[in-house]
Each structure stands twice: as structure tokens, then as C-alpha cells.
Amino acid sequence: MLRYPDVRELMQQHGYVDVRLFYEEIGCHRGHSPNRYFDEVWYRQRYPEVRRGLLERRWASGFEHYCMEGHTHLSPHWLFDETAYRQRYLELTDQHLAGRGFCNGYDHYLSYGEAHGFQAGPFCDLRLMRQMAQKYDVWFGPEGLLASWLALPAHIADAAPISWYFDAGWYLETYPQVREAIEAGEYGNALHHYLTNPTPEAFSPSPWFDEDYYRRTSPDILPSLGGDGLRNGYDHFVLFGASEGRSPAEGVDLARYRQSPLVWSDCEGGVFDSPFARFVAEKNGQAVPVAVEEPPLDEEQTRQLFREDATLYLPVLARQKLDFRVRGMAEVSVIMVVHDQIDLTLQALASLRAGYDGAIELILVDSGSRDETAGLEELVEGAIILRHRTNIGYLLGCNEALHHVTAPAVLYLNNDVRLYPDALHHALKRLYRLETTGAVAARLVRTNLYLQEAGSIIWRDGATYGYRRQDDPNIPEASFSRDVDYGSAAFLLVKTGLLRRLGGYDTRYWPAYFEDTDLCVRLQKIGARIVYEPLAMVEHLEFGSSGQSGSHQLIQRHWKVFAQQHQEFLRHQQPQHIRNALLGRERRRPERQRVLLIEDRIPLRGLGSGYVRSNDIVRALVALDYHVTVFPVMRERTPSFLLYRDFPEEVELAFDQDMSTLPAFLEERAGYYDLLWVGRTHNMARLLPLLNEASRFLLHCGSVLDTEVVAAPRALLQQDVTGLMADGTAAKVLTLAEREKELDRLLADELQSAHYCRQIVAVTEHDAGLIRRAGYPNVMVLGHGMELVPTPRPYGERRDILFLGAFHGEASPNYDSMMWFVEEVMPLLKALPDDVCLHIAGYVHPSVDMTPLGRHPRVEILGAVEDLSALFDRYRVFVAPTRFAGGLPFKVHEAAARGLPMVVTELLREEVGWQAEETLLSAPGNDPAGFAAAVERLYDDEVLWQHLRQSALEAVRHDTDLEQFRHRVKQIVTASLN
Template identity: 85%
Template sequence: MKTGSSGDVSPRWLAFQPEWYLLRYPDAQELMFQHGYDDPQRFYEDIGCHRGHSPNRYFDEIWYRQAYPEVRRGLLEKRWKSGFEHYCAEGYHRLSPHWLFDEVAYRRRYMELTDRYLAERGFRNGYDHYLSYGEMHGFRAGPFVDVVLLQKMAERYEEWFGSEGLLASWLALPSHIVDAEPISWYFDASWYLKTYPQVQEAIDAGEYGNALHHYLTNPTPDAFSPSAWFDEAYYRRTSPDILPSVGANGLRNGYEHFVLFGAHEGRSPAEGIDLVSYKRHPLVWSDCEGGVYDSPFARLVAEKNGQAVPVEHEESLPDEEQTRQLFRDDAALYLPALARRKLDFRVRGMAEVSVIMVVHDQIDLTLQALASLRAGYDGAIQLILVDSGSRDETSGLEQLVEGAIILRHKVNIGYLLGCNEALAHVTAPVVLYLNNDVRLYPDALHHALKRLYRLDTTGAVAARLVRTNLYLQEAGSIIWRDGATYGYRRQDDPNIPEASFSREVDYGSAAFLLVRTGLLRRLGGYDTRYWPAYFEDTDLCVRLQKIGARIVYEPLAMVEHLEFGSSGQSGSHQLIQRHWKVFAQQHQEFLRQQQPQHIRNALLGRERRRPERQRVLLIEDRIPLRGLGSGYVRSNDIVRALVALDYHVTVFPVMREQTPPFLLYRDFPEEVELVFNQDMSTLPAFLEERAGYYDLLWVGRTHNMARLLPLLNEASRFLPHCGSVLDTEVVAAPRTLLQQRVTGLMADGSPAPELTAQEWAAEQDKLLAEELRCAHYCQQIVAVTEHDADLIRQAGYPNVMVLGHGMAVRPTPRPYGERRDILFLGAFHSEASPNYDSMKWFVEEVLPLIKALPEGVCLHIAGYVHPAVDMTPLGQHDRVEILGPVDDLDALFDRYRVFVAPTRFAGGLPFKVHEAAARGLPMVVTDLLREEVGWQAGESLLSASGADPAGFAAAVEQLYGDETLWQSIRQSALEAVKRDTDLEDFRHKLKQIVDASLN
């Protein structure tokens, strides 16, 4: 890799290649002779460049002239001898040199390739980086160049590929080789030539080098489709929203839009191809997320060509009898290893948990269960084994397990009596009833213990039990009114939303049941009326509830269970029927409060309903992950606060979530139900299925309420006695007008009119009325500031309350002298967003004016970036680094000396200001944001007008260089944010809003 300053090693694209030149232009030798030249380079510089010749294989002169009108004008005006001269002088900063490489797209894909980054490492531009470093390290030149496919081609045509590099060698290949092998899943040369025979004629005539060259450079790009899997006419017809962006110096054709955006969004490329469903498949997601394929579409094409595992022909799961046998076979595989090294259950000090396991033969299952227990929890476990009349190698357990208490019986005394006998030997504060026909997933016991100790009222914890066929056995269990039982969501995928959140349940099976020892002894263990087994765990959980203890389901305690593996099914049906009757007779009063037995009542029965605990359905654009910024952090905080206030919360996204579910849960408490597998199209059926279930509907963002209003009006019968809240997040009308004033443009790109104060007020009233037209549906409207609340009242809605931000103050510790550089943290969801505008203004107008800072100090831009947002204009300044999303915000804020928020148009309450203040990072903001937070300039922050770049630059220099001022601003901001975002106050206001909506 290059090192040092730019120019240490010349870019490959800069060099003249005489051998290539003479091969590419066979008439050049005759012309050289005619004009008296013996040096091809001199001939090129004097004559060839004017004839449209390219100096090397890396640059296409004719294409460059056609692609960039400003270059053509410069040539006509004789400011440049050639397009190549223009490229070397200035074009290399932002223009593409060849139809196979897109400079902007390359740097958009790899946001870290800012001008500063490239210069520090000796690269002239992104093209230089790719040719010198990127290709050999797996960087993608663009959608039409796949390094893996190029490598396969190089292996097949080894004699044609030299040391210049894969792409360079490919560019020199004859067309019959190029068109025989794919170098991208986005273009099929063989299909293209068969479908359009006129293309081969043009290649033979020397007009084009190969099929891909024709597709990417021909003058009628919308007349051709690139492969059998994309139909240009179909895509334009089914995606009419793209048409304004196609042609007239915009996107080349519909396929360019599809390659840049549609393939990743899941748009259909041709009749009968459903990319939305395809991209949800775990294999597809894994291959795309892991970088094997650029998009689900690329993987689909690879699959059609036999180069990817087909997902539609996956082998079905084996039936349960087969998986049960596999479970037993796996257990048998453990035996030789465990015979060589004992499982260590010796207790040093006090035991944290006592595990009771009753065994009868089946030594292989027993040792498999114990091995998974030991591997998944390294704390002090008192292991109590009850050998209930075993006749196999279980008699030698002492040789295989060290430190266990083993209680032996000559006859099979049964599970229940064995557990009760073991209870007398328990020394730990918690007992785990554990079958020997289970395998614990990692940390199952740890998560169960954590859940048990979270609340003093929790008496027992039930696990997520998965059968050997990988379907659910139970996600908590329901007791029906007649005493029968049902494992919630049995036969479903274990990872469905309904099985993935914690809640209070009727009972949990004792295959894995964690119970407080004191409660067990108070109840005397299992009731012997249920000897030898069945309904003893159900009865125990009911008796626990009768003395005030809660049974809680913990989805992170996941256990694979060989159902009936320890007892067998012989005679079990009669025993179950007998004990069911005993149970129903014993607990009549309890059962009268239960749901009648019907699968449609499972939703109501899945959770113990406490009259004081209410259910909230929160609807947002998408699952509100904290890393998304733009109000999603506040929505996430609302969810957390509702859980802390003991509401049951279901989060429903308007847009179907594309993030893999397992990455969603880390941002939410375990008690939250995330409906990640649905969207607005399925909401009517969702509400019907859950008719009467919710007490409160919370809709985030006004545009969602506007979208949902017709649906909610029609489905209101499914929400009886359900209060509703519109959380505006921001009142957009003032921001819209301010954006028009700042940018001079309307939303459609037309010039914005200049408004007088009277016209401004009238237009704002009009926009407010339109924006809040849907608000009549709700009992309460929420604003984030008093200013927004006043606007809502002005629009005729007095039922408005204010809920700002809630956050903990956690100042980062690094002192002033050890900090460096300037930070901006914010999400970039579109190029029309306030954050994008603020960074463009800061980079283009403010940063060049900052002269007084130490050499090398630069701006670092962090935060979520939507794939459609082009960050390259921000990265073309030599004092800018683009970090993208950052997980560890504490570490991020601890590095920097100054935070900037140069927002020129916005509404609501700036989260970024509160967040930086809470982390102890002093900041410079626009006067607009200072007014929104209501802090004093010069005390808690420094500010300048968004129309005064020099004033903003001076404030940054002042704060960066004055330690006394820095310390003063930091301390004042910490006090201000603590006052304004107190978490308890946030929860109290939220509780008031909910109460007002329900009354």
C-alpha cells in the first residue's frame, strides 16, 4: 500500500502505455511514419490526443468526452487538448475516467476514502486507490466488476492476465474472451449478444470493444436490458417514481437506478421476481451481509447460474422421529470424551444454584445435559442427582461427574418423589429443576438467574423450550379454564416476535424451571398427589402464584428438549388425564379466572393480566433503533420508559424491517414485543387478531397518523376503549418554510418565493392545518417543546402535552489536553435532511475559515448514512473524515475537543445538543438550535448565526483553543442537560400523557 504524501508514486492511470497504445490504434504507426515520429508518446501528445486516442487502458477518451458536457465545451474552447489532460488537471477529483469505474460510487461505498485519508496514504483519488490497493484487497470497483469473478476468469485464461492487475488485464482482452465469461452478476454478455444481434455487428465493426462496453456507452440506454433477470420496460412501468430521475443528465436508465438503489430496496426487476421475499431468507441475508454478494439480486442471478446455494429447493427439515434420534446420537458422541475427563461440579464456598436432576438409565442423555449445563455456566452449582433405579452405566456416575451429590434408589421412585427428596439437600438460594433429556443453549442459566433476581416478586423463571425438530415446545405455557394446558406458540419458529419477549405467564414446564428455594420449602416441594409425574409443575406454579409469587418467561433461557425423552410416552396419556382431573378439582377458584380453551384465546392467555398493567401498541416508521438518530432515539427512550413504568409494549413498524431480528433486540428491554415481521399492509389483520387487546395506541410522527387514519377509522372496532396518542416528534411546518428560505428551493426543486412576515405567518398557518388534519383522532397530542405545543394549540388542538428528551448524564473523563479534533454526530437519511445541509454548509463555508487550530485538526462526521445519500461532497475536503455509524458512543465522545451542530433549518428539540452535553463535550451550534434548547449563549454553549460562517468559525476556534472557556462551558452544559432531560421527570411526564389519554 502507498504511504506518504500524494504523488510519492504516480497513479497507474497517469502513465502512457506505448505497447498498449500501438495495439489499440493500429493506424498510429503509419501516421507516426507519415509525420516523422519515432516516439509513440510524443505522437500521442501532439496528434493522437486530438484524434480521440486514449493514452492507456485505464482511461477512455471518447467515453469521457461524451459523459461530461463541460469537458466537451472545454475542448471546443481549446482550454484542453484532450479529455485526459482535463482529467489529470482537475477531473480526477470527482469524475470517472472509464465506463467501468465510477469515482463517486466507489467513494460512496467506502466512506472512509475522504480526500484526507487518500492523501495521507499517497493516493491521488479513488481510482488510484482501487488500482493500487483496493482490487487486491477485495474492494469493489463497481457493480459491473466483481473481483471474485475476475479471479475465476484469470485462472481460466492465465496466459492473458499479467502483473498489471485483474481489471487492467481484462481491459486488454479480445472481445470473444471478454464476452464468454461474466465479470459481474449484473450483466450477462452471452444473453445480451443473443438477444441483440446488432450489438455483435457493432463490435465486429470496431464501434465497441465488447458487449458490456456497448451496454454502458450506447446512445439509447433505455432500449436494452442487461440480462434475462431485468426488464427495463417493466421496471420503469412498476417504479414510476424513478422516472423524473432518469435521463437529462440524471440516471442513465432504469437499470442504473435499480443497481444503485432498487436491488437493495427489494424492488422487482422483472415479472415474477419477488426480491422482498427472497432477501428475507437467512441464506440470502447472510451472503449479502457477509459481502459475498453485493445485493439480493446479485445473489439471485448467481443462484440461477448455479453459483449459489438455491433457497427455493432447500431440503425440508427431517420429521421429529428423525431429529429425536439425532439428538440421542449426538448424546452418544459425548461419552468417550467425558469418560476421559470428569465434569467438575465441586462447590468452593457457597453454591449459587442447586440443580436437581432425576435420572433413570440413559447415561448418554444425562451426561449431554450436564455437559451443556457446565459449559454454559461457570458459577458455583450444587448438583444433586437422584438415581431412580438405573440399570445401565448410571451406576458409575461418580467416575464421570465430580462433586455431585448422588442419591441412589434400587427401584424407580419416579420424578416427583426424587425431586422432593433432593430438596432436603439443597443449600443454594435457588433451585433449578432440570430434565436429563435437554441441551442448554449458551448462558441459558445465567439469563434465567438474572431474570429471577430482577424483581423480588418473581418466584420462578420458565425457559424457551425448543423441540429437536427446531420448532417451539413452549414460550411460556397457558392454563385454560378447564385445567388443560397449552405451550404458547407450539409448532412455531422459536424466533417469532411472540416468543421473543419476557412476560409473566401461568406456568413453565419443569424440563427447565428455576425456583426460589425458600418458596419451594414453604410449599413443601411438589404435591405428591401428582406422583409419579404430570401436572406436578403446573400445580407448583399455581401454588406459587397463590402466595403472591410471579412466574416469568425468559426467552434468553433457551433449551432444546427431547420431549418425553426421560419418561417415554408409554402409559403417559392415561396418567395425564387422571392428573388433569385432580388439578382441575384442586384449583377451581384459580381456573375460573382463566381463558376458555381455544387457540384464539392464546393471545389473551399468554400473559398473566394484572388489572393495573396496561398494554400499549406503539407504531413508528420503523423499529426505532438508537443508531438511526432523527427522532428514533427519543422513540426508543419512550419505549424504555413505558417498560420502566410497567406497561406492556408492542412496537409495530409502518415499513417492514430489513435489519435482521437478532440485531434489533440489543436496543430494547427484554419485555418489549417487536413485531419486526409485519408492516402497514398487515396492520388491519394484526388489529383484528388482537381485537380488544390494547389499552393505548401511540403513533409516532404526524405523517404516520395521516397514513394510518383511514385504516384506523375502519379498524376502530378492534380498538374498543383504546386511548390514542399522536407523538408529533416535530411540527414540520416552520421547518419547511425555514428550509425554503435557507436553500431558496421548494420541495420540487423550483425556486422558493420570498415571503413577507405576513405571508410567512399565513403560509405557516396553512401548512399547520394540513399537517395536523389527522390529529382529531387522538385523545392527546404530544409535542417536544413548548414552542411546538403553542403551534399545535394555534392550529386548534388544545389537547397537547410536552415530552422532550430523557437521558442520563455520563460525562466522558478525558481531560481537555488529551482531546483532539471536531465531531459531528447525526443521521443522514436523505440529502434534503437538515444534517446533510448543515454539514455541506460547514465543510464548504465554515471549515475553510478555521485557520487558528493546530495543523492536522479535522472534522469527523459520525452517524447512520442511508445508502441513497452521497457523502462524497463532504469527503472532498482535506480536513474531513467520515466515520459512518459508531456503536460505542462513550468512546467516541471521549476523543474529541469540540462538538459542532451547524443546523440551518430544523424543528422540535435537537437531540444531538443534549447528547453531546450529557457526554461532557462542549459545543458550537447555530442560534436556531440554541433557541430550541433555550440555553444561554456563552454559558452552556457557543452559538452563531447559520448565515454567518465567519462567526461560526471564530466560535469554533475560540472554544477549541481556550481551556478555561472549555471547562466552563462543559460544566454549565452538564448542569443544563441534567435539569432539562432528567429521566424521572421524563417518565413522570410520560405517565401523565398516558393517563390523560386513557381517562
């Protein structure tokens, strides 16, 4: 009645007393909405099939259509998107909803979701709605926030934002005709106009999105706009572009903005649903500002702050001693020479103790202090304190302390440092990882948060340079472990036996400077390696312990001493120039070669789809003692600090690069790499022009094309299965001769860039044969490498069916296989209990609509899962119903290695080369009944289950042996370099 003021008069004219009866007999035909939760006019406009049905009188209204059938998949209102809601919350499968008494996602939202913080969609933010209610003292009734907001008059509804994706005030000011339309009663408020007007491309929603700019800079989206597709460019941006990092307006670099760890954590933590939403919130003062270009900190101010922080420790430590008592054998002896500055000393010791709980033998040399250092025994318990009345200097103090060392390792530590968490722990791990390691250097960060050094370089003239000094400490170049010339003794961990063999520091460098450089060179002369450990991170107040007075003259004098003493060593060093820092950053052993591996993305294991194998190749190369740089064709979206956990510490991840920066990258590193390894044939095709141009920077560099999969036969098989070409047109039925000819054409197109590489890698012998068929005899095979980790849960305690695979697109084999299994196989699983479900796990790209799968009553969608051991341990049967694919199915090997018996299609069985009924069960990809019968057999037969489990474990052990995998990688590299 409030929405339609003329209804009361019409009811009187027609003699109606019951409002509901009036709606059913008259109102619904006039396009009235029955309640505020359903918008009749919008529903008819949004869904052409509903309009046609109304014209044909199949339904009395859109609402009737929605109640009868539309509720299963259509949206009832412009503020709620059924599909997007269920895509956002993958757990809302039909089974989940039905089990809790909900008929669809909208029912869930209205009855449960809103009250528990579920977001209806991008244009309806519950937190902003609550803020609005508090600010304007608006009472949102028991019917809920969304319904209460819809009942507000326009001047209140438009007074404050309810979404970061729409700015009502700006919209009304920019488009005055909208205010007129609202006042005329055509629209309820500004957002209603924007989401329902008939010319959506004519309006932009906020000052941070320009519809014309977005269309112009993203021409790839144009075919998707209009008709039954996306309403406008903003529709695409909200669904995809905001998370992809596309620029929404001139001057807004969203791709760069989202690289901030603060932005990433806010989005991953659910504070904002996209970097764009956070960006707008920041502009509105409701998010912590992210300084994309931070002004450099004044180092004098940061040095002073460092010292002031140190004074904060004094009152605390006066009440509770630092405990360095050793119980049993000491694990490491820490030598610290101090002269006054008790505050710095205690700050350093407190960070040392807090970051390492092992047995530390602390040896303090008091070199003539005149301050409270004389009372150290009252502040530090268990330390060996060596006293001197005069300042004997750093070098002599360290050499004296060495006589008191009992631990197998010595840490030289300045008192002007703060250790980051676990710095000593990581340094010790690195020291003992290889017998040849003699010392470990830390990542030193100055008080202004710029690098002091990420390992140090000794130039040919004896001068030194802290690698990447004055750079961000987290750049790729500073974030991987490598052999270096030396490391500063602000934090230098050395094996005790080697120190004693060399007699400690050379007294020619008394009182200080170049003594640590000389020590590292002498260590190398006796065959010990100096290794940089980036996880040992230390903040250092440069010259804090010695002061700068007289330092320059002393450095100059000892530089000459050092250069004279080590002439033979220096002859093999790089000449002093910043452009030689790349070559000088690592002490190159003659046998150690450098590999540049290029992939679509940084190959994280959770991405599936061949990335696991690429990750294993990187690990194998590192295990074989190659230096590896991983270069992504597409700029990485995952924050850099989360990338490293998937790789060995020795790998350099060029996460700040992409295809556009590759030419400059290769030029800067001209002659640096021995081998170029390109993952995936499509990357070779797109990079070929760049590589041809940059070939002068890759002199004497071998090259590998790792095809990962030969896609030509998969494309033909996909046409057979789906009846469609890649462009969506109907596929022609081919004769055998035509098929062979088409295969040759597809192979030639796919591999046309393979001529660039000395060696081509196939994942199976079958793929290798196809590559040879295309005219390339230089092909080798590299399958999977895998460790067996069978899950322990017995058969009787397991239940349900598992599929694990990545969903990067809706045209992918995994998506097709799940649609086929859910639609055609699951209805035939009649012999299994009704509560047996299929659980789908794995990475899901934001563009993939999983709701068609989630609508089945016996399907649960888990999304990406971190703990695969716990995942595989729950289920009784694994299924891989792939109907078109190529290469080698990783999912089959993985399930076998986890001890989970499986049912697969004949296609996958042939690809993996295992025997049906012996290691797995199989059925043709066009036989849903056969596949269902196999699943039922395996699910119910414990004897069969145990037999297949053991046989598959033996098969995968034979096929994916890690040592054989590494050996094969070594053969490929050798062949590519010869």
C-alpha cells in the same frame, strides 16, 4: 496501438515517430483513448459539459479535461465510478488521499486499492476476476486485474463473469445484435456494450433483472431516468434498489430473501455488496443456498439424531469427568431424575456445565436404572447421587432431592434436553430481577427446531397449550419476556424458599404429568409470578425421559385431578380456543396496560433523527410496567436477531410487519391494546384511513400522536436558507403577513389527521404552542431523557472537531449543515493548526452522497460508530451548525451529556433554551465568520472549555432527567386513557 490498428499507418503517412506526439496532435482530436485506464468516447458521452467544452475548443480532448479538472469528481471509465467508490469507502476523504499521495479515488484504486481488495464498482468484482484468470489460464499482468481484463479479446472477456450484476453469456444469447456489434469492432465486449450503448433502456443485463418490469413496478424512479440522471432502471437498482430490497424481476422476492441471517451476514461481512449479488451468486452455485421455504423436518428423524448426538459425549466423558464440585456457597441447585439413558443424561449435564461456570449443586436421583447410570460417580465429580433400586418416578425423586438443596434457587431439569449458551445465566438474572418473581420458564424448542412452548397457557377447562407450538422459535411473539400461567419442568427455575413453603410437588400427580402445572398455579396463589425468559433457550426431546407409552392415559387422569383441585383459579382463565391464545399468553395484572407503538421503523438508537427519543419512550413505558409492542410502518431491513440488543427483553418487536399488514394485525388483536401511540405526524396521516376502518378493533383504546417535530416552521426556514421550495423551484420572498398565513396553512396541512388522537405530544413548549395555534388544545410536552456520561479525557489530550448526526437524505438539516460548515466556515478557521480536522460521524443512508464533504482536505468521514463514549472522548469541540430544524436538538443534549463543549447556531440555542457564553457558544446560521470565530475561541481557550463543559452538564442534567422523562410519559398515557 492495439486498440487502434490504423494508427501505425497514419503515423507513417504523417511522418510521426513518437506515438505520444501523434496522440497529442492528431489522436486526441479523433477521439482516441490515450490508455486502457481512460475511455475517451465514453467520457464525452457521459458528461455533456465536456462535449460542449470540446466544441468550444476549451480542451483538446476529454482526457485533457479529466487531467486538468475532471479528475476531482468525474469518472474516467465505464468500469470505475469515482463517486460510488468514495461513497463505498467513506474514509477516502481528500485529506486521507492527499496524506497518502493519491490525487483521487481512481489513483487510490489503481495504485493501492485493487491490490488490497477494494472493489472498483459493482461491475468489477476482483474475486471473480481472479477466478476467471485461474479457470482460463489467463495471465493478468503487473498493471493489475482491471487493466489486464480490458486488454482481453471479447471471446475470453465474455467467457466468465467478472460481476454478479452482469451475465455476458446470457446477454449475448438474448441480444444477438450485440455479438455482431462486437465483431464489427464497435464494442470491446458484452459489458462494454451494456454500459455504453446509446439505448440503455432497451437491454436487460441478466436473467435476474427485467428492465421493463422494474420500471413498471417502481414508477417512483421514472423522473430520475434519462438526461443527466440515471441511465436506466438498472442504474437505479444497482445504486439503491438492490439494497432497498426492490424486486428486480417477476418472481424474485428480494425483500424476503434479504431477511435471512445468512444473507445479511454475507452482505455485512463484505462477501457480497448487496442481497441481489448474493442471490445471483447462489443461483450460480457460489453461495450457500438459502431455503426461503424450508420443508418441515421429520421429527422422528430429528429425535433419532438427538439421541445419536448424545452418544458422542460418552467417549469424551469417559476420559475427563464433568466437574460439579461446589467451592463455597452453591448459586443454584439442579435436580435431575434419571432412569437409564446414560447418553442423554451426560449430554444434558455437559450442556449445563458448558453454559454456566457458576457454583452448581447437582443432585441426581437414580430412579432404578439398569444401564451404565450405576457408574455415574466415574463420569461426574461433585454430584449428590441418590440411589433407588426401583423406579420411584419423577415426582417423588424431585421431592426427595429437595431435602438436599442448599442453594437459594432450584432448577428442575430433564435429562432429555440440551441447553443453549447462557440459558441458566439468563434464567437466574430473570428470577432475581423482581422480588415477586417465583419461577422462570424457558423457551423450549423441539428437536425439529420448532417451538414446544414460549411459555404455556392454562385454559378454563384445565387443559394446557404451549404458546406458539409448532412455530419458528424466533418469531416476535416468542422473543419477549412476560408473565405466564406456567412453564414445563423440562427446565423450570424456582426460588427454594417458595418450594419448601409449598412442599415441592403435590403427590396427587405421581408419578408425573401436571405436577409442574399445579406447582406454578400454587405459586401464583401465594403471590409469586411465573416469568417466561426467551433468552433461556433449551432444546427438548419431548417424552425422551419417560417415553410415550401410557403417557396419554396418565395425562388425561391428572388433567381431571388438576381441574377439580383448582376450579376457582380456572374460572378466570380463557376458554380453550386457539384464537384466545393471544389473551392467554400473558397473565395480565389488572394494573398493567398494553401499548401499541407505531414508528417509521423499529427505532434503533444508531439511526438518530428522532429514533433515539422513540427508543427512550419505549424504555420508559417498560420501566413504568406497560407491555409494549413496537410496530414498524416500513418492514424492517435489519435482521431480527440484531434488533433486540437495543430494547428491554419485555418489548415485543413486530419486525415481520409493515403498514400493509396492520389491518390484519389489528383484527387478530381486537381489543388487546389499551393505548395506541403513533410516532411522527406523517405516519398518522398515512395510517388514518386504515385506523378509521379498523377502529372497531380498537374499542376503549386511547391514542397518542407524538409529533416528534412540528415541521411547518422548519419548511419555511429551509426555504429562507436555501431559496428553494420542496419541489426544487425558487421560493418566493414572503412579507410578514404572508409568512404568518403560509405558516397557518402548513400547520393545518401537517396536523389535519391529529383529530384522531386523544392526546398530542410536542417535543418543546414552542411546538406545543404551534399545535394549539392549529386548533388542538389537547397537547402535552415530552422532551428527551438522558443519562449523564461525561468522557474523562482532559482538554490537553483532545484534538479535532466532531459532528455526530444521521444522514437520511441530502435535503436533511444535517446534510445542509455540514455542507455549510465545510464550504463556508472551515475556510475561515485560520487560527487553528492546519492539521485540525472535522470528523463527521453517524448513520449514512446508502442514497446519500457524502463525497462533496469528503473532498475538503480537512474532513474525515467516520460513518456509523458503535462506541459513542470512545468517540466523544477523542475530540475537543463539538459543532452543530444547523440552519433549519424543528423540535429539540438531540445532538446538543447528547454532546453536553458526554461532556464535550460545543458551538451551535442561534437556532439550536433557542430551541434548547440555553444561555450563550454560559453553557455553549453560538452564532447565527448566516454568519460563517462568527461561527468560525466561536470554534477558534473554544478550541484554544481551556478555561472557557472547562466552564462550558461543567455548565452544560448541569443544564442537561436539569433538562433531561430520566425520572422526569418517565413521569411525563406516565402523565401522557394517563391523559390519553381518561
